[in-house]
Amino acid sequence: MSNALDGPADTAQYVIRRATVADLDWINANDEGWPVHEHGEYGKPYSLDKAWAVLIADDVQGESLGWMYVVDMRDHVTSQLLYVDPRHRRRGVARALMKHLHASYQGEIVLGAWDRALYEVWIKLGFVYEPPAEGERPGDRYGNMIRPPIR
Numbered sequence: 398m399s400n401a402l403d404g405p406a407d408t409a410q411y412v413i414r415r416a417t418v419a420d421l422d423w424i425n426a427n428d429e430g431w432p433v434h435e436h437g438e439y440g441k442p443y444s445l446d447k448a449w450a451v452l453i454a455d456d457v458q459g460e461s462l463g464w465m466y467v468v469d470m471r472d473h474v475t476s477q478l479l480y481v482d483p484r485h486r487r488r489g490v491a492r493a494l495m496k497h498l499h500a501s502y503q504g505e506i507v508l509g510a511w512d513r514a515l516y517e518v519w520i521k522l523g524f525v526y527e528p529p530a531e532g533e534r535p536g537d538r539y540g541n542m543i544r545p546p547i548r
Contacts, residue, residue, distance in 0.1 A: 410456065411455065412454070418445065420446075431480065432479075433466060456521065465478065472504075474502055475509045491538070504546045505544065527540050527543050529541075
């Protein structure tokens with residue numbers, strides 16, 4: 398799968414870049430309890446080496462504000478984790494991360510988990526709501542948000 402996320406890119410007032418091992422302490426200080434490790438192993442599902450990309454949004458002074466964990470699912474990528482420091486929420490950080498992912502990956506993007514209160518935001522970012530199919534995903538009562546491939 399093509400991966401065009403290899404260099405830092407400016408997205409408005411934020412710089413989006415790939416996470417490194419040096420970022421792990423900051424990433425793991427999140428208040429959601431989502432640990433990301435350097436190497437994946439049993440019991441540690443999120444790791445830099447297993448991710449398609451772990452993106453960091455920094456402000457222009459270099460302070461890290463938010464991050465996104467993206468995995469390759471062969472026929473699409475899934476944004477599994479999206480975190481913005483509570484002090485910087487509602488300032489476009491998540492939108493900048495998602496727009497960078499959209500610009501970098503032309504195939505289908507699926508949100509692994511999405512906040513239902515932000516439904517309209519996901520729609521504005523080009524996602525389409527797919528209701529759960531009868532019997533297809535018994536545990537998924539909410540359905541999926543999918544950004545179709547760009548042709």
